[in-house]
Amino acid sequence: MNHCDVLIVGGGPAGSSLAWALRNSGLDIMLVDRSYFPRNKVCAGWITPKVLNALQIDINDYARHNIIQPVHGFRISLMGSEPVKIDYAGEPISYGIRRCEFDHYLLQRINAEIKQGFSIESIRPVGKEWLVNNDIRTALIIGAGGHFCPVARQINNGNKKEIEKIVAQEIEIECTDAELAACDIDRTIPELFFCEDLKGYGWIFPKGNVLNIGLGREDNRQLSHHVKKFSEYLLRHNKLPKNHALKFNGHAYQLYKQTPRHIIDDGMLLVGDAAGLAYSQSGEGICPAIESSLLAASVIEQAQGNYSREQLGSYPVLIERHFGKRQLYSKDNVITKQIKKYMANKLLKSKWFVRHIVLDKWFLHTNSKLLKI
Ligand SMILES: Cc1cc2nc3c(=O)[nH]c(=O)nc-3n(C[C@H](O)[C@H](O)[C@H](O)COP(=O)(O)OP(=O)(O)OC[C@H]3O[C@@H](n4cnc5c(N)ncnc54)[C@H](O)[C@@H]3O)c2cc1C
Missing domain, CATH: 3.30.9.10 (D-Amino Acid Oxidase, subunit A, domain 2)
Structure with a gap:
């Protein structure tokens, strides 16, 4: 059984930026991605x-x-x-x-254990921790797996309101x-x-x-x-x-303004596309992915090992302060x-x-x- 303090799911710009931002935190960080890098990502770059x-x-x-x-x-x-x-x-x-180069470069700068070719199949609560794929135990899971991130699915539990994308x-x-x-x-x-x-x-x-x-x-x-x-x-x-x-x-x-996703739960937090943060006018998503990770890093460090929903509650507040208020369904x-x-x-x-x-x-x-x- 593997164990880490923080498990980051996804090695795109959001996941690698968070690991990079926490490089001096003293936390034991593991990052998993289902792909092997360098991998391509559909993007204009x-x-x-x-x-x-x-x-x-x-x-x-x-x-x-x-x-x-x-x-x-x-x-x-x-x-x-x-x-x-x-x-x-x-x-x-x-x-x-080019995303095949950029994402690989960012991943090489982090100070964390990286598991490539590792796809998240199951996330189960075990006491106050999570057990992922019956293999990794962790107190905090970061959903950085992009739009279809399994952690985002778990937090939002099949939110049917999510239609705009x-x-x-x-x-x-x-x-x-x-x-x-x-x-x-x-x-x-x-x-x-x-x-x-x-x-x-x-x-x-x-x-x-x-x-x-x-x-x-x-x-x-x-x-x-x-x-x-x-x-x-x-x-x-x-x-x-x-x-x-x-x-x-x-x-x-998803565009930030129209995304109804919840972005935290007990022991879970979403960054980047998993949280639905792309800028509404341009569709730019790399910068918001990185910015959300920098904000998340500060919240995680301050939490000092207590990753309850209440303790992580400052993250959505910081996101709203930085990206503005969401305007759901303003057709x-x-x-x-x-x-x-x-x-x-x-x-x-x-x-x-x-x-x-x-x-x-x-x-x-x-x-x-x-x-x-
Ligand atoms: C056609 C197109 C063009 C775009 N052009 C631009 C642009 O020019 N500039 C810009 O800023 N934004 C652009 N975007 C948006 C941008 O690509 C995303 O916003 C950005 O990639 C988000 O980064 P991320 O790290 O959140 O997610 P991603 O880059 O999607 O990374 C997620 C990672 O999670 C991994 N993963 C997913 N599921 C699992 C799983 N179950 N288990 C383990 N790992 C998993 C994936 O393999 C992937 O490596 C574009 C998007 C599209 C579709």
């Missing part, structure tokens, strides 16, 4: 400098063996309309990474220099293409010699149809090399939808709006506080 700062990542060290594409601007349009290009002088405003598909294509040069893209500028009904957006994100393309929507009906239309659009506009098979991979996750009515569509058509042509609202406020969160531990 866009991060902001906040992510690197929060995790104290030395960019030169990272770049030694991994792709990290500095981004100095974005090109944004309503699909089919003329794009607005915004350039930012100075430091990069974002970076493009983002569905997205992406593909990463490795290209030659000649192929990229022949395409009508700027290798340092990602492009975003908002869907006409504003329920999502497509992207093309060049990272070194890799092109990541994909599309995410709040509405899971006909996602593959939207993705097909989008890739045909990109091919027609010479944004993609023509001779690559476009086999997309999909995944789902648009027909009129606001029409107004939004009309406004979007006009506003997405305005350089001021695209820079200050879409980019600075919704995507880059330039005014938000930097979380550090």
Whole structure:
């Protein structure tokens, strides 16, 4: 029988950040993941400098063996309309990474026992502890297993209210220099293409010699149809090399504002996608995964071995303070939808709006506080 103080389920950015944040806590930490690393994760791989700062990542060290594409601007349009290009002088405003590399890199920095190829099958209470897979005993289980995390399922016990989610598909294509040069893209500028009904957006994100393309929507009906239309659009506009098979991979996750998930229970706490924390306007989930883990680490350290629901109660409070109040089920009515569509058509042509609202406020969160531990 194995034993640890804290068992982290999931070695994505949420799980590895928590283990990293607790590296000097003196706690005996074990991290398990059903995959073997380096593993891929369906994701565009866009991060902001906040992510690197929060995790104290030395960019030169990272770049030694991994792709990290500095981004100095974005090109944004309503699909089919003329794009607005915004350039930012100075430091990069974002970076493009590959998740197979990024997640592996983060995992290598932690000070914990790691069990790979270990899938959580059962979680049973034994006295004041949990027994996982009849193999590991622990006082605290962290659910960092993404949207379908088994710990999140256990806490929420099949919560039927959970209907709103983002569905997205992406593909990463490795290209030659000649192929990229022949395409009508700027290798340092990602492009975003908002869907006409504003329920999502497509992207093309060049990272070194890799092109990541994909599309995410709040509405899971006909996602593959939207993705097909989008890739045909990109091919027609010479944004993609023509001779690559476009086999997309999909995944789902939840936006913070609409997630009704409970995120703590006795001896259990959720971080990252397991808690449903992605930013509502952009769908960005890596930074919230990391930030939630930094907040969770401070609560776990203060708990001093008492992981009752009451003791962990400060975690949802900190989450709400940092991410704002959730607005469950605030659906648009027909009129606001029409107004939004009309406004979007006009506003997405305005350089001021695209820079200050879409980019600075919704995507880059330039005014938000930097979380550090
Ligand atoms: C198409 C798409 C594009 C996206 N693009 C971006 C982007 O560009 N930028 C951004 O910030 N966010 C993006 N996101 C969101 C982002 O990918 C997630 O928010 C982020 O990965 C959350 O990290 P996490 O650590 O919580 O979960 P994950 O990264 O999903 O990690 C969970 C880990 O848990 C493991 N696991 C799951 N179940 C079990 C189990 N039963 N037992 C053991 N281990 C288990 C998995 O193997 C996995 O390694 C995108 C999402 C999608 C679908």
